[in-house]
Amino acid sequence: MQAALSPVIAATSQWLTFAYAAPGGALASALCEVQARQAVTVAAWLRYPTAMDAALVEMAGPGGAARLDRITGADRYDGDGEAWRTWVDEVVASWAACLLTDPELARLAVAAVGEGDHTAGTPFEFRRLLAPDEHDRRAAALLRHPDLVAPVAELHHARLLEQLGPPDQALIA
Structure with missing residues (x-):
């Protein structure tokens, strides 16, 4: 099931890191990308919680980055030859942005996906999403x-x- 969501996770993470690029060099870019990927993974697992959901988005596609580009002012982008942009999921990008800016929502979302199909039998960690250090921030x-x-x-x-x-x-207390 995780493989079915790989194009969505990769493209949406890439879109976020292009739209909100890391200031600095290669290390900053890598740290930014890891955080985006962790947030997008959690968001995608929430949005597509079952194998059937993942299969359907794999068949139909998520919709693309056009609206997100308009909202962020990137609609002037010349995307010729970059088909990955069609795999960007607007809802997943929005949810990931929420998770990256609200630590409590991120904690609740990670707890929710921990109970789902995506993590069955697979260890997972979202430290850079949940507990970013100074370099990450x-x-x-x-x-x-x-x-x-x-x-x-x-x-x-x-x-x-x-x-x-x-x-x-109990989670709030």
Whole structure:
């Protein structure tokens, strides 16, 4: 099932790291990309929780980056020859932006995917998403800035909250 979501995760992560590029060199870019990929993975697993969901998106495709490009001002982008952009999932990008800017939502989302089909029998860790260190925060300063990613995050924030369900009082305490 994870293989079916690989194109969506890769393309959406790439879109986020292009739209909110890391300031600095290669190490900063790599740290930013890892954080984006972790957030996108959690978001994709939430959006497509079953093998059937993953298979359907693999067949139909997620929709592409066109609307996200318009919202972020990247609609002037000349995407000739970059078919990966058709595999960007707007909802997944929005949810990932929410997770990157709200540590509590990220914690709830990781807990939710820990109970799902995607992690069955597979160890997983999302440390850079859940507990970024100073290097991570600097590398993803734009990607984690609530005001900068707000236009993307707000697109499907309400749907993410619905997906996560009502907060468990035990988790909040």
